[in-house]
Structures are given as C-alpha cells and as structure tokens.
Amino acid sequence: MKIDVLTIFPEFFGQVFDFGIIRRAKGAGLVSINVHDIREFATDKHKMTDDRPFGGGDGMVMKAEPIFLAIEQLLGTTEREKYPPGTKVILLSPQGRPLKQLVAQELADDAEHIIMICGRYEGVDERVNDALVTDEISIGDYVMSGGEPAAIVLTDAIVRLLPEALGSETSAENDSFSNGLLDCPHYTRPADFRGMSVPEVLLNGNHAEIEKWRHEKALEKTKRLRPDLLTGENGDT
Numbered sequence: 001m002k003i004d005v006l007t008i009f010p011e012f013f014g015q016v017f018d019f020g021i022i023r024r025a026k027g028a029g030l031v032s033i034n035v036h037d038i039r040e041f042a043t044d045k046h047k048m049t050d051d052r053p054f055g056g057g058d059g060m061v062m063k064a065e066p067i068f069l070a071i072e073q074l075l076g077t078t079e080r081e082k083y084p085p086g087t088k089v090i091l092l093s094p095q096g097r098p099l100k101q102l103v104a105q106e107l108a109d110d111a112e113h114i115i116m117i118c119g120r121y122e123g124v125d126e127r128v129n130d131a132l133v134t135d136e137i138s139i140g141d142y143v144m145s146g147g148e149p150a151a152i153v154l155t156d157a158i159v160r161l162l163p164e165a166l167g168s169e170t171s172a173e174n175d176s177f178s179n180g181l182l183d184c185p186h187y188t189r190p191a192d193f194r195g196m197s198v199p200e201v202l203l204n205g206n207h208a209e210i211e212k213w214r215h216e217k218a219l220e221k222t223k224r225l226r227p228d229l230l231t232g233e234n235g236d237t
C-alpha cells in the first residue's frame, strides 16, 4: 500500500510514522508513507494556498489549484473516473463519514494507493470535493484546527490492519471493536501491587474459566461505558 499525505504543515508529521507497528510495516515493505507540502504546488509568487471566501464571511478557504496540481502529479489525472483501480483520495473534514473500525478495515482490504488531503482554515474549495475526492472522512464529533491529526489517526488504524503488520504480541482478532465489545481488563506482575490484588481467577490456570471471566468483564465494561455498542445504534457495523 502507498499512502500520500497532502498538508500545508509537513513538519507536523515529524517522526510520527517512525514507531511501533507503522515503523515495522514500513520496514517490511508493506506500506510506504510520504508527506507532501501543498505550498510546493502553489503557482503565484507568494505561494498562496488559501484565499478569502466568495460571498464573504470570516476566515480563509484552501485554494483548489495547488491541490489539483498535487493530485495530477501523484495520479496523472484530476478526473476521479480515471484514477487507477484501488485509488482513494480522502478529504479529512468535519463533514465526513465518521471513522469506524469497519471504515479502516475496508480501506486496508481494498485500497492500494491512498491520498489524504488535510484541510485547514474554514475548509477547502468545494471543487476539490466535486472533482477529486472519493471519500470524505471525519474522526469524530469535536472541532480540531485541521485535518493533520485525523490523517495520523486514519493512517495508524489502516496500516495495523494490513496483513502481516501485527507482530506476535498482539492480534487484530482480539481488538476492541472487532467482536463489537470493549476489551477485558488486563493485569501483569506483581500479583499484589500496593495492596491491590489481581483477580483470583486469572491465577488458577483454568483457561475455560478465564475465558468466561474475560467475556463477562468485557460485556460489563461495554454496558457501563458504551451501551451504544450493544444496541447496534451507533453505525459501527
């Protein structure tokens, strides 16, 4: 898989993709990730990437042209219909489809080349959406200053689902959400920490009993913290 990120703040991404599962996936050749400065595609002498909104109002709007030129360089076309198979051009925006595990899973399964456009200011010229974007995604109902943190979140959620990306210490099947429940509680040594003891059932070696306990605790925690996951009313699947 190839992931390209378009942003006016390329330095924001620093070493964020150089740790843990993403680093290993890059090292194993499962994914390549490149961050591009939208400003490098600006054509005027001041390299402007934003301008005032038609119709008036506060704030600035990201210009269409630098983003069109970036997509043209990366894909050889600015017509969505002519993108190579397996290409996704994702606009991270508060108006997008909410990110869920299923969305990440679909992208990990089906996409070969993902381009993420990080918005800033009040938004992006709508002609980017009309001509270029295949998917508009939000990471939740809260206001951030731009799409950059969302591109990091989405990249992480996708890359760890690529076949072979997970090491032996973890498994996608046991993830919270893949079975529709939150994870059960975990403990490690010491068995008594500052007077707080580990539940006895985890120490007795009865694996059938341990599995039953873990499922009960997962269900209990889900009922308490995320009842919406149990009623199927949050669009998770």
Ligand code: 9D3
Pocket (backbone or CB within 6 Å): 092, 093, 094, 118, 119, 120, 121, 122, 123, 137, 138, 139, 140, 141, 142, 143, 144, 145, 146, 147, 148, 150
């Ligand atoms: C405060 C400005 N708002 C207009 C009344 C609209 C607005 C524009 C741009 C709000 C936030 C942003 C910047 N956010 C993103 O680009 C963004 C985002 C988010 O804010 N929340 C959740 N997911 C995402 S993905 C991209």
